[in-house]
Amino acid sequence: MILRDVSKKTWFFLGLLVALLIWSGLSIDYSGLSTFSLSMGMDVLRGLSQPDWGFLYDGSGEDLVSLLLLTIGIACLGTMIATVLALPLTLLSAGNLWRNHPWMTKIGKFVCNVLRAFPELVFAIIFVKVVGPGPFAGVMAIGIHQVGMLGKLFTEEMEAMNEDLVEEAEAIGANFWQTIFFVRIPHLMPIYSSLALNHFEIAVRSAATLGLVGAGGIGAPLIFAIQTRTWSKVSIILIGVVLTVFILDQVTGIIRKKLR
Numbered sequence: 001m002i003l004r005d006v007s008k009k010t011w012f013f014l015g016l017l018v019a020l021l022i023w024s025g026l027s028i029d030y031s032g033l034s035t036f037s038l039s040m041g042m043d044v045l046r047g048l049s050q051p052d053w054g055f056l057y058d059g060s061g062e063d064l065v066s067l068l069l070l071t072i073g074i075a076c077l078g079t080m081i082a083t084v085l086a087l088p089l090t091l092l093s094a095g096n097l098w099r100n101h102p103w104m105t106k107i108g109k110f111v112c113n114v115l116r117a118f119p120e121l122v123f124a125i126i127f128v129k130v131v132g133p134g135p136f137a138g139v140m141a142i143g144i145h146q147v148g149m150l151g152k153l154f155t156e157e158m159e160a161m162n163e164d165l166v167e168e169a170e171a172i173g174a175n176f177w178q179t180i181f182f183v184r185i186p187h188l189m190p191i192y193s194s195l196a197l198n199h200f201e202i203a204v205r206s207a208a209t210l211g212l213v214g215a216g217g218i219g220a221p222l223i224f225a226i227q228t229r230t231w232s233k234v235s236i237i238l239i240g241v242v243l244t245v246f247i248l249d250q251v252t253g254i255i256r257k258k259l260r
Helices: 002-027 031-035 038-048 064-093 102-117 120-131 135-160 164-171 176-213 219-227 231-259
Strands: none
Touching: 038 231, 064 102, 064 135, 064 176, 064 231, 102 135, 120 135, 120 176, 135 176, 164 176, 176 219, 176 231, 219 231
């Protein structure tokens, strides 16, 4: 009987998924395919297969290496700001710290949800209008968004930690703030560091696109190259982004293993 109910539920959700896929396929506007031609696609592929190595580095500050370093800097600074600001927000959001004041945790979690509800691109558009185009807008966009993301993850780890350590500290006379700074945070710091490194990788990928709206980084020359159909420059930029993300993934992966 149970198996029959499970089967019915499986078929129901499978049918719902198929219906959604069909509806999605029928609702797409395919008129853009009328301008596509095989020769156009071949031109793009030929351009992508011939990277513009002259754009790699020329000392102007507007070459690939310089812009990738700027992108990494934006991501690094934004993540550092987010990590620092996420810690006090975590202390406000963790339910096991405010059992007698549940409204405190609701405020903290509400702030986290608001900050992470909007992608970095939306924050970048706002900050470009507020502080002007440039890397600072990108740093602020990544930092504000990551505060919400890291705040949520830090809070979950704080709420899931082993309370026996805290009880032992309280048994020898530790007060609330002493348990926070000498027990909870030191115990969770390796996990928090690992989460921050993981979001640094995500921030690098995000920073690579923020230049599309003027927030600095490699995104601006990428969108200009696409608009002008300079596919050789698009190719070298994509190669640079892929290699940068791959190298950072390997480096941060080694560091995360050391933190375990």
